[in-house]
Amino acid sequence: MGQGSLDVSGLVVKFGSLTALDNVSLVAAPGTVTGIIGPNGAGKTTLLNAVCGFVKPEAGEISFDGKDLRGIRPHQLARLGIGRTLQAVGLFGGLTAAENVMAGAAVGAKAGFWSAFAGLPRSDRDERRLRQLAVAALDRVGAADLADRRPETLPHGSRKRVALARALVAAPRLLLLDEPASGLAEDELPELGALITEIAREAGVLVIEHRMDLMMSVCDHIFVLDFGVLIAQGSPAQVQENPLVTEAYLGALHE
Amino acid sequence: MASDVSEQIEVPAAQRRLAWLSRSTLARHVLLAAGGAVVLYLISVGLDPYRDYLMAQVAAMVVAVAGLTVLIGLSGQISIGNGAFMAVGGYTGALIFMHLHWPLGLILVVAAVVAAAVGAVFGLAAARLRGPYLAGATLMFAVALPFLANQFSGVLGGDQGLGFFITSPAFLGVNFSLQRWQAWVNCGVGLVVFVLLANLTASKVGRSWRAIRDDEIAAALAGLNVAGYKILAFIVSAACAGLGGVLLAIYDGTVSPSLFTFGLSIQLLTAAVLGGLGSLAGAIWGAALLVIVPIYLQDVAVSHGFASQATSAAIPTLAYGVVLIVVMLAFPRGIQGGLSRLVKKKGSL
Numbered sequence: 001m002g003q004g005s006l007d008v009s010g011l012v013v014k015f016g017s018l019t020a021l022d023n024v025s026l027v028a029a030p031g032t033v034t035g036i037i038g039p040n041g042a043g044k045t046t047l048l049n050a051v052c053g054f055v056k057p058e059a060g061e062i063s064f065d066g067k068d069l070r071g072i073r074p075h076q077l078a079r080l081g082i083g084r085t086l087q088a089v090g091l092f093g094g095l096t097a098a099e100n101v102m103a104g105a106a107v108g109a110k111a112g113f114w115s116a117f118a119g120l121p122r123s124d125r126d127e128r129r130l131r132q133l134a135v136a137a138l139d140r141v142g143a144a145d146l147a148d149r150r151p152e153t154l155p156h157g158s159r160k161r162v163a164l165a166r167a168l169v170a171a172p173r174l175l176l177l178d179e180p181a182s183g184l185a186e187d188e189l190p191e192l193g194a195l196i197t198e199i200a201r202e203a204g205v206l207v208i209e210h211r212m213d214l215m216m217s218v219c220d221h222i223f224v225l226d227f228g229v230l231i232a233q234g235s236p237a238q239v240q241e242n243p244l245v246t247e248a249y250l251g252a253l254h255e
Numbered sequence: 256m257a258s259d260v261s262e263q264i265e266v267p268a269a270q271r272r273l274a275w276l277s278r279s280t281l282a283r284h285v286l287l288a289a290g291g292a293v294v295l296y297l298i299s300v301g302l303d304p305y306r307d308y309l310m311a312q313v314a315a316m317v318v319a320v321a322g323l324t325v326l327i328g329l330s331g332q333i334s335i336g337n338g339a340f341m342a343v344g345g346y347t348g349a350l351i352f353m354h355l356h357w358p359l360g361l362i363l364v365v366a367a368v369v370a371a372a373v374g375a376v377f378g379l380a381a382a383r384l385r386g387p388y389l390a391g392a393t394l395m396f397a398v399a400l401p402f403l404a405n406q407f408s409g410v411l412g413g414d415q416g417l418g419f420f421i422t423s424p425a426f427l428g429v430n431f432s433l434q435r436w437q438a439w440v441n442c443g444v445g446l447v448v449f450v451l452l453a454n455l456t457a458s459k460v461g462r463s464w465r466a467i468r469d470d471e472i473a474a475a476l477a478g479l480n481v482a483g484y485k486i487l488a489f490i491v492s493a494a495c496a497g498l499g500g501v502l503l504a505i506y507d508g509t510v511s512p513s514l515f516t517f518g519l520s521i522q523l524l525t526a527a528v529l530g531g532l533g534s535l536a537g538a539i540w541g542a543a544l545l546v547i548v549p550i551y552l553q554d555v556a557v558s559h560g561f562a563s564q565a566t567s568a569a570i571p572t573l574a575y576g577v578v579l580i581v582v583m584l585a586f587p588r589g590i591q592g593g594l595s596r597l598v599k600k601k602g603s604l
Contacts, residue, residue: 052476078478090473092466102459103466107478109459113487116458117451119281123458128278130459166477 004030004065004081004173004204006051011060013043013050013228020046022228024060028174028206033196035215036208037239038225039249044208045087047225048176052077052084064174078107083172087179089163091151097162098147101134104166108133137169138162141195156183164195174204181211193218216240224248284453288446295442299435307434308506309546314441315502316542318448320526321535322495325452327524328533329461330488331468332381336393337496338520339400344370344497345504345515349417350410359421363444363501370497371490378489382482397520401512416511419504441502448495452535455491464488496523525575529582531589540590544582548574 006028013021021043028034036044049055051062053072062069064080077084083104092100111126138144143161151159160180167175180196181189189211196218199205209215215222216236224232224239226248232239239245276282299307323337348366351357357365377396381389404411411417423436455461463484467474475481504510526545530537549571556570586593 054472074472074475075478075480077476084476086473086476090470090476092469092473094465094469095462099462100466103462103474103479104477106459106463111459113460116460117455119279119284119450119454119458121279121281123454124278124280127459163473170478 006082006174006204006206007061007063008047008051009061011047011050011062012058013046013055014058020228021050021057021225024225024228024230026223026230026233028204029221030173030204031200031202032220033200033205033207033218035219035222035236036206036225037210037212037215037222041227042225043228044225045178046228048084048178048206048208051176052082078104078170078172081171081173082176083167083170083174084176085160085163085167085178085180087182089156089159091159091163091166093151096148096150097138097143097154097165098131098134100151100162101137101166101169102127102130105130105133105137105169107170133169134165137165140168141165142191157185157188160184168199172203174206175199177205177207177209179209180207181209181214189214280454280457281450284450284457287453288450291446291449292443295446296439299438299442302435302438304432304434307432307438309550311434311437311441311506312503313543313546314438314445315499315506316523316526316546317499317539318441318445318502319496319499320523320530320542320545321445321448321452321538322492322499323523324527324530324532324534324538324541325456325464325495326488326492327527328531329456329464329468330485331464332485332488333386333390334381334393334489334492334520335390335524336377336395336397336400336520337492337523338515338517339393339397340370340374340493340496341500341503341519341523342400342510342512342515343373343493344500345419345510346404346411346417346500347497348501349419349504349510352419352421353417359440363498366501367494367498370500371494374490374493374496375486377493378486381489382485394517394520397517401515401517404512412511414512416509416514418509420508421505437506440505444498444502448498449535452491452495456535460484460487525579529579529589531586531591531593534589534591536594537589537591544578544590545575548578 009025011021011024012019024047036047038044046055050057051069053069053074057070064082067080092103095103109126109130111120111123115123135144135147138147141161141164143158143165146154146158146162151162154162160183164180177196181192184192193214196205196207207215207219219236222233222236222239223230224245231244231248232242234242276286299310302310319337319341323334327333344366347369348362351362351365377393380392384392404416405413421437423431423433427436463474463479466477466479467481467484471481500515503514507514522545526541527538528541529544530539530541552570552574582590
């Protein structure tokens with residue numbers, strides 16, 4: 001229950017008669033990179049969706065910093081210090097890259113509706129500050145030169161950078177990454193890995209990913225899900241040697 | 256840091272003197288509005304009373320359309336029922352005018368606030384509905400509301416409606432044209448509304464609306480209160496519609512169910528689409544086309560001898576359809592969208 005620690009225990013999620021997650025417990029400790037792996041349909045994204053309040057769990061507990069996350073609404077997460085990126089990237093097509101990131105920075109905005117409505121200097125100052133934060137966040141992911149580009153004009157890898165900057169700009173204490181490497185070229189992975197490691201110096205990171213080489217290099221601890229059940233956990237080396245894990249993956253391959 | 260670069264670049268003195276303008280949203284928008292006021296003043300004094308009267312009508316519609324274009328174009332929600340919010344504002348204004356005799360400025364504010372309150376109730380529902388369901392709910396509102404006037408005919412005046420006759424202030428002289436005063440009032444309110452809406456659009460609020468329009472899930476994860484912003488958009492849009500309703504009542508001299516028909520709601524929607532969704536300038540083009548084209552064509556029809564009642568009634572509707580088709584074919588993103596594309600093309604050549 002440390003600073004910025006995500007604790008999930010006994011989590012059960014059902015979609016009708018299908019049990020998507022069955023009694024799953026895990027911890028994402030602050031300052032570390034925690035990985036969740038598992039074949040397609042294992043329940044990885046469902047787990048993130050339950051944490052973020054998009055899916056209502058049947059049973060179990062989810063807490064962050066000791067605060068109960070059940071019944072929370074997704075937009076409240078950012079204020080609690082939890083950021084998340086989406087598998088489908090989800091950039092706002094009508095906004096520039098910088099504006100996308102500014103949208104993520106709005107949690108820290110000081111000016112409210114009325115000063116925006118009246119066009120007060122207070123709102124202008126706030127906007128300039130948010131823009132500076134956004135450009136700094138873009139800089140951090142190596143995308144400062146893209147600030148005024150529309151998402152549709154960017155290659156996939158750059159879009160993912162912008163989306164990551166949008167999550168980082170709110171300075172989350174826990175960052176949930178849903179397949180950050182999907183759609184990236186092989187030569188982009190080391191840079192992503194280095195970035196994740198760097199982020200983990202100030203925040204906890206929980207990653208879902210298929211690219212095993214990336215997971216083995218960045219994760220401190222890995223949980224393995226198969227058909228909604230936690231079948232193994234440990235350091236990357238321990239998980240790699242676990243026969244249950246091999247079987248789950250090979251079994252999935254056979255199907 | 257990259258963010259400091261812009262501050263260090265040498266700026267020419269003339270540009271530096273204007274820097275406060277680029278730094279202050281309000282100053283920029285007020286300056287634009289002041290320019291607009293001068294132009295509108297010059298136009299109004301050059302027009303005959305009938306055309307001043309049309310100008311007042313256009314301004315009333317512009318206010319309502321501007322609110323709708325913000326709702327649809329920025330927040331991504333649809334309303335087919337904003338004519339009903341106009342009715343709420345119009346009747347509120349008329350009732351206060353008749354019974355309490357408040358000054359006009361106060362009446363306008365209260366009418367906008369009451370319409371906004373009704374909009375808030377609707378926004379609560381809207382935050383849970385989407386697409387066709389939201390369209391259906393707002394449509395029902397627009398169709399049903401005018402019947403209230405007959406249900407409570409004691410207060411609301413039934414089909415006859417309520418009178419709303421303003422007079423031009425004494426300092427302008429006894430012979431000052433009432434139509435010109437109406438045009439001034441309506442255009443003045445329109446300019447204030449435009450400044451406020453432009454402020455919102457350029458701010459965090461406008462950006463959040465556009466973000467939610469583009470991707471609700473990503474917007475929620477970015478920390479934006481999706482339901483809250485959607486309701487806010489409905490409130491702003493309803494307040495504008497309510498103001499437009501009062502202004503339309505001032506123009507008409509009455510409020511009655513026949514002024515706020517379901518057709519009015521459709522006209523607002525058409526004007527917003529014609530002008531270009533999400534564009535305030537587009538709201539002006541859309542509303543102006545909506546009011547002026549049918550009247551102009553009717554005049555033409557009459558002067559060419561198509562004066563039988565059936566044809567003169569049908570011609571505005573026909574013209575309306577033709578204009579809609581032509582504009583949408585030529586400018587799929589509305590008139591303002593088309594104009595800014597033309598300007599961009601020229602700039603790049």
